[in-house]
Amino acid sequence: xxxxxxxxxxxxxxxxxxxxxxxxxxxxxxxxxxxxxxxxxxxxxxxxxxxxxxxxxxxxxxxxxxxxxxxxxxxxxxxxxxxxxxxxxxxxxxxxxxxxxxxxxxxxxxxxxxxxxxxxxxxxxxxxxxxxxxxxxxxxxxxxxxxxxxxxxxxxxxxxxxxxxxxxxxxxxxxxxxxxxxxxxxxxxxxxxxxxxxxxxxxxxxxxxxxxxxxxxxxxxxxxxxxxxxxxxxxxxxxxxxxxxxxxxxxxxxxxxxxxxxxxxxxxxxxxxxxxxxxxxxxxxxxxxxxxxxxxxxx
Amino acid sequence: xxxxxxxxxxxxxxxxxxxxxxxxxxxxxxxxxxxxxxxxxxxxxxxxxxxxxxxxxxxxxxxxxxxxxxxxxxxxxxxxxxxxxxxxxxxxxxxxxxxxxxxxxxxxxxxxxxxxxxxxxxxxxxxxxxxxxxxxxxxxxxxxxxxxxxxxxxxxxxxxxxxxxxxxxxxxxxxxxxxxxxxxxxxxxxxxxxxxxxxxxxxxxxxxxxxxxxxxxxxxxxxxxxxxxxxxxxxxxxxxxxxxxxxxxxxxxxxxxxxxxxxxxxxxxxxxxxxxxxxxxxxxxxxxxxxxxxxxxxxxxxxxxxxxxxxxxxxxxxxxxxxxxxxxxxxxxxxxxxxxxxxxxxxxxxxxxxxxxxxxxxxxxxxxxxxxxxxxxxxxxxxxxxxxxxxxxxxxxxxxxxxxxxxxxxxxxxxxxxxxxxxxxxxxxxxxxxxxxxx
Numbered sequence: 001x002x003x004x005x006x007x008x009x010x011x012x013x014x015x016x017x018x019x020x021x022x023x024x025x026x027x028x029x030x031x032x033x034x035x036x037x038x039x040x041x042x043x044x045x046x047x048x049x050x051x052x053x054x055x056x057x058x059x060x061x062x063x064x065x066x067x068x069x070x071x072x073x074x075x076x077x078x079x080x081x082x083x084x085x086x087x088x089x090x091x092x093x094x095x096x097x098x099x100x101x102x103x104x105x106x107x108x109x110x111x112x113x114x115x116x117x118x119x120x121x122x123x124x125x126x127x128x129x130x131x132x133x134x135x136x137x138x139x140x141x142x143x144x145x146x147x148x149x150x151x152x153x154x155x156x157x158x159x160x161x162x163x164x165x166x167x168x169x170x171x172x173x174x175x176x177x178x179x180x181x182x183x184x185x186x187x188x189x190x191x192x193x194x195x196x197x198x199x200x201x202x203x204x205x206x207x208x209x210x211x212x213x214x215x216x217x218x219x220x221x222x223x224x225x226x227x228x229x230x231x232x233x234x235x236x237x238x239x240x241x242x243x244x245x246x247x248x249x250x251x252x253x254x255x256x257x258x259x260x261x262x263x264x265x266x267x268x269x270x271x272x273x274x275x276x277x278x279x280x281x282x283x284x285x286x287x288x289x290x291x292x293x294x295x296x297x298x299x
Numbered sequence: 300x301x302x303x304x305x306x307x308x309x310x311x312x313x314x315x316x317x318x319x320x321x322x323x324x325x326x327x328x329x330x331x332x333x334x335x336x337x338x339x340x341x342x343x344x345x346x347x348x349x350x351x352x353x354x355x356x357x358x359x360x361x362x363x364x365x366x367x368x369x370x371x372x373x374x375x376x377x378x379x380x381x382x383x384x385x386x387x388x389x390x391x392x393x394x395x396x397x398x399x400x401x402x403x404x405x406x407x408x409x410x411x412x413x414x415x416x417x418x419x420x421x422x423x424x425x426x427x428x429x430x431x432x433x434x435x436x437x438x439x440x441x442x443x444x445x446x447x448x449x450x451x452x453x454x455x456x457x458x459x460x461x462x463x464x465x466x467x468x469x470x471x472x473x474x475x476x477x478x479x480x481x482x483x484x485x486x487x488x489x490x491x492x493x494x495x496x497x498x499x500x501x502x503x504x505x506x507x508x509x510x511x512x513x514x515x516x517x518x519x520x521x522x523x524x525x526x527x528x529x530x531x532x533x534x535x536x537x538x539x540x541x542x543x544x545x546x547x548x549x550x551x552x553x554x555x556x557x558x559x560x561x562x563x564x565x566x567x568x569x570x571x572x573x574x575x576x577x578x579x580x581x582x583x584x585x586x587x588x589x590x591x592x593x594x595x596x597x598x599x600x601x602x603x604x605x606x607x608x609x610x611x612x613x614x615x616x617x618x619x620x621x622x623x624x625x626x627x628x629x630x631x632x633x634x635x636x637x638x639x640x641x642x643x644x645x646x647x648x649x650x651x652x653x654x655x656x657x658x659x660x661x662x663x664x665x666x667x668x669x670x671x672x673x674x675x676x677x678x679x680x681x682x683x684x685x686x687x688x689x690x691x692x693x694x695x696x697x698x699x700x701x702x703x704x705x706x707x708x709x710x711x712x713x714x715x716x717x718x719x720x721x722x723x724x725x726x727x728x729x730x731x732x733x734x735x736x737x738x
Binding site: 016049052053054055071074075077079080081083084085086087088089090098099101102103143146 | 302305306309313317508511512513515516517518519520521522719721732
């Protein structure tokens with residue numbers, strides 16, 4: 001297996017009165033979109049600040065692309081913090097050039113790359129505009145360009161869609177996918193679970209500074225499934241058929257059941273068909289990430 | 300280093316290209332010029348209404364001669380007060396001055412009368428009194444048969460001429476002290492303003508970055524210390540630029556405006572001469588020449604570099620503290636005010652010590668304050684023109700340099716914690732703790 005783009009080993013970070021991160025380890029696979037989840041105050045921001053070298057871990061080690069984290073690494077990381085802003089009085093072009101040069105690009109490279117992004121977003125005429133003249137959504141776009149302009153290996157996006165309208169949300173979403181396809185690894189931090197479900201391939205869930213859940217999205221869901229099935233049918237259902245299973249919910253022409261074992265669902269369906277029930281749909285109900293999140297966090 | 304340079308460049312360029320900076324830099328000298336012109340005009344202003352005063356010289360004190368003033372004309376009248384009163388309106392006099400004859404030559408008081416519709420204004424009153432007083436003096440000298448030369452000899456001007464006691468001591472003229480005090484005062488005040496204006500500028504800018512939330516984006520690319528240092532150096536360069544422009548423009552604009560408006564220092568000297576016991580013109584000219592000579596004699600090759608050193612040292616020392624405090628402040632400027640007090644108090648104390656130091660530059664208060672690094676940047680420049688001993692200057696320079704480096708480092712430790720902390724009211728005690736946090 002290829003070296004993971006990011007490898008955290010036993011990270012500990014304590015502040016004066018509390019432990020923000022307590023022995024957290026996980027790996028971010030190369031070229032994936034990785035969800036870093038957790039309720040407010042779980043330690044996500046502390047972790048991100050360690051990865052971006054803003055702060056240092058008290059204990060543990062971080063490896064970026066197989067190399068121990070060092071002071072040259074920020075140039076390979078693009079970080080869009082949740083609390084983000086720009087210098088209001090600066091012109092957009094000059095601002096982006098400044099941020100790009102701080103990431104190690106030459107003036108020439110910066111100009112070329114920013115121009116390419118401007119062209120892509122159709123905002124060529126923004127170059128001479130002052131940041132304060134832009135709407136919040138427009139500023140978010142600039143922020144996104146600032147995060148990716150130096151072509152980082154690892155992108156860390158903290159609540160990237162907050163404050164964006166649906167059109168711009170989609171735009172950024174497709175950019176994220178495009179970058180992933182180009183091989184960029186992306187850490188996506190949010191507590192909007194439906195977005196995670198839609199975008200992320202891997203997740204890690206942090207609660208109270210600890211790693212409580214980790215893995216591929218499908219595997220996580222599989223792990224937490226409760227063998228629930230929803231059956232839609234026409235006509236009536238012989239009541240004795242429901243005896244071996246537990247009924248979770250019953251509506252006219254729809255029933256939700258839970259079986260002991262996954263294979264029991266087949267037997268149940270067989271029974272229905274044998275007794276001439278007209279089944280119109282038979283689905284397994286997988287837990288939503290939201291359910292898993294709430295269940296894990298409230299435990 | 301590259302990143303630090305980028306930050307310095309941005310901090311500098313965004314400020315000096317701002318319209319408000321250009322306006323402030325150019326308008327301040329203009330403001331000075333307007334101030335000088337207005338003050339000059341006010342001092343120069345003499346009543347512009349022409350007035351005519353009749354004099355009835357009952358005792359023949361004036362011998363029919365009296366000098367007219369600008370806008371003020373005297374005329375001797377032989378007619379009686381009564382007839383003048385009756386024709387007062389036709390004669391177009393503003394007033395009638397009656398100077399009675401002197402009965403007792405040895406009396407020190409003499410009452411004269413001014414008849415008019417309106418009260419005499421202050422300037423007319425003082426003018427008439429000084430004219431009559433001079434005239435009476437001459438009259439009395441003659442009447443008492445005194446020797447005017449002997450009388451003059453009674454008034455002796457004392458001049459104190461400082462002389463070196465041996466070859467090593469410095470030779471000074473009587474103006475050395477005054478010129479040095481002038482130079483010292485100006486430098487002290489400039490330092491005081493520099494620390495406040497640009498220190499506050501750094502603080503506001505740090506706060507702005509924090510409340511703007513740009514800071515987290517920035518420190519994912521550069522170290523917090525680089526960001527802070529870049530800002531301090533950038534704003535310091537802005538300060539140097541502004542002060543340098545002012546140092547050239549203010550004297551220039553003031554000089555030009557006095558030429559254009561025809562106000563020169565002679566006006567004030569003339570006024571001084573009019574006062575009894577004032578200097579005569581030759582003395583004044585000699586004085587100006589001596590002052591210029593003294594000004595030239597100052598060791599500018601030492602004073603100017605040292606001034607720039609204290610400018611930078613004092614600025615770095617206080618601006619870094621302001622940066623640390625700015626990093627701890629939230630969105631609310633008022634809330635952080637209490638944190639700036641511990642910084643502003645030493646600056647204000649230093650300012651007052653500086654004022655005292657100009658008068659007594661070698662007092663132990665002045666000496667020790669100009670060595671104590673928190674006061675030295677303001678007090679020492681004020682003492683420089685008084686040629687303080689070399690060891691004092693050296694010690695002060697070393698201490699200021701070391702302290703400013705230490706404070707920049709210390710503030711960096713506070714800053715890196717402060718900028719990432721939101722929504723918490725910070726106390727001084729907490730600021731102190733931050734210094735010891737690990738990265």
